[in-house]
Amino acid sequence: xxxxQKKAFIDGFKDVAQSGLTILIWGFVTGIALAxxxxxxxxxxxMNLFVYAGVSQxxxxxxxxxxxxxxxxxxxxxxVNLRFVIFSLALQAHFSHLPVWRRIFLGYCTADFGYLFxxxxxxxPPSLEERQRDPHQLPLYSLMGMQFANWSxxxxxxxxxxxxxxxxxxxxxxxxxxxxxxxxxVMPMLDRxxxxxxxxxxxxxxxxxxxxxxxxxxxxxxxxxxIVGMMTDxxxxxxxxx
Amino acid sequence: MSTDMYIVWLIAGxxxxxxxxxxxxxxxxxxxxxxxxxxxxxxxxxxxxxVAILAPELFLPSGASSVAQFDxxxxxxxxxxxxxVAxxxxxxxxxxxxxxxxxxxxxxALFA
Numbered sequence: 001x002x003x004x005q006k007k008a009f010i011d012g013f014k015d016v017a018q019s020g021l022t023i024l025i026w027g028f029v030t031g032i033a034l035a036x037x038x039x040x041x042x043x044x045x046x047m048n049l050f051v052y053a054g055v056s057q058x059x060x061x062x063x064x065x066x067x068x069x070x071x072x073x074x075x076x077x078x079x080v081n082l083r084f085v086i087f088s089l090a091l092q093a094h095f096s097h098l099p100v101w102r103r104i105f106l107g108y109c110t111a112d113f114g115y116l117f118x119x120x121x122x123x124x125p126p127s128l129e130e131r132q133r134d135p136h137q138l139p140l141y142s143l144m145g146m147q148f149a150n151w152s153x154x155x156x157x158x159x160x161x162x163x164x165x166x167x168x169x170x171x172x173x174x175x176x177x178x179x180x181x182x183x184x185x186v187m188p189m190l191d192r193x194x195x196x197x198x199x200x201x202x203x204x205x206x207x208x209x210x211x212x213x214x215x216x217x218x219x220x221x222x223x224x225x226x227i228v229g230m231m232t233d234x235x236x237x238x239x240x241x242x
Numbered sequence: 243m244s245t246d247m248y249i250v251w252l253i254a255g256x257x258x259x260x261x262x263x264x265x266x267x268x269x270x271x272x273x274x275x276x277x278x279x280x281x282x283x284x285x286x287x288x289x290x291x292x293v294a295i296l297a298p299e300l301f302l303p304s305g306a307s308s309v310a311q312f313d314x315x316x317x318x319x320x321x322x323x324x325x326x327v328a329x330x331x332x333x334x335x336x337x338x339x340x341x342x343x344x345x346x347x348x349x350x351a352l353f354a
Contacts, residue, residue: 051256081263083291088267107265116288179299180325180342202290203297211308218294225290
């Protein structure tokens with residue numbers, strides 16, 4: 001790593017570490033849920049380490065409890081993860097020049113917070129020529145720093161939750177603390193009118209359609225928010241003629 | 243299949259699902275270029291995803307199965323609104339957490 005790459009990595013780490021407490025609490029709450037499920041402690045830790053996808057882990061637990069066939073859980077898991085399929089589009093625009101295994105690993109490591117801060121720091125992907133001319137690949141190292149922070153906080157929280165679950169009484173309302181911590185992440189993103197409309201739309205759709213299976217309410221909320229966000233976005237368009 | 247092997251295969255499978263979902267379009271590499279209007283559109287996706295995960299936690303009881311379970315006596319709603327107000331004025335995580343949890347606890351006691 002060159003010194004510039006190191007700096008990009010550290011800056012990326014710091015970006016996500018600002019939200020470290022939120023990630024820690026979500027991880028902890030997820031860890032407690034894993035520990036209180038039918039999984040043994042080592043199985044819960046293994047799942048948290050490798051699957052590394054909170055919402056999908058939580059969605060799987062009630063299915064594991066009644067031992068439904070694995071393929072049913074995997075389909076559920078993919079549906080719950082559909083938002084990442086959308087996220088991978090923007091990553092593709094930044095990193096399509098890398099070798100295939102590098103891209104796959106990069107995608108696997110990019111969870112919600114890593115992606116969120118990456119597109120905040122690099123909203124416009126560079127052209128392919130610009131990327132190939134850039135010897136330092138600073139966005140790549142920045143993303144890796146973000147991923148490392150996201151992964152570390154999540155694992156410390158998650159494994160902590162799994163190991164300490166029996167000591168934590170239910171009535172502490174920790175699950176709600178996770179939600180409050182997320183409020184502090186979402187609020188600063190509402191800096192523009194279009195973002196506010198998108199958020200209100202996403203909230204309304206996600207709550208109204210909460211009853212539909214496979215947590216597909218998340219993907220419906222994203223689609224609705226994109227439509228409303230684009231309609232209410234009055235910032236000048238900088239779209240290039242293609 | 244023993245329960246142990248069931249869990250091992252499940253974790254392996256779910257890990258593959260995480261990999262497939264998150265690298266879905268990345269695997270295509272240079273074979274296609276994402277259109278600018280798509281990149282423009284998905285700018286709102288990460289915000290919307292977080293809100294979509296958060297909103298039901300605030301406005302529906304835990305373990306709810308549908309919107310019919312919405313109830314103004316739910317302490318989450320009041321704690322959540324208090325947290326939003328607290329963040330609006332302080333712009334800081336810790337006061338937001340403290341105020342949100344205090345109002346949540348108070349509302350829980352009040353409506354119990």
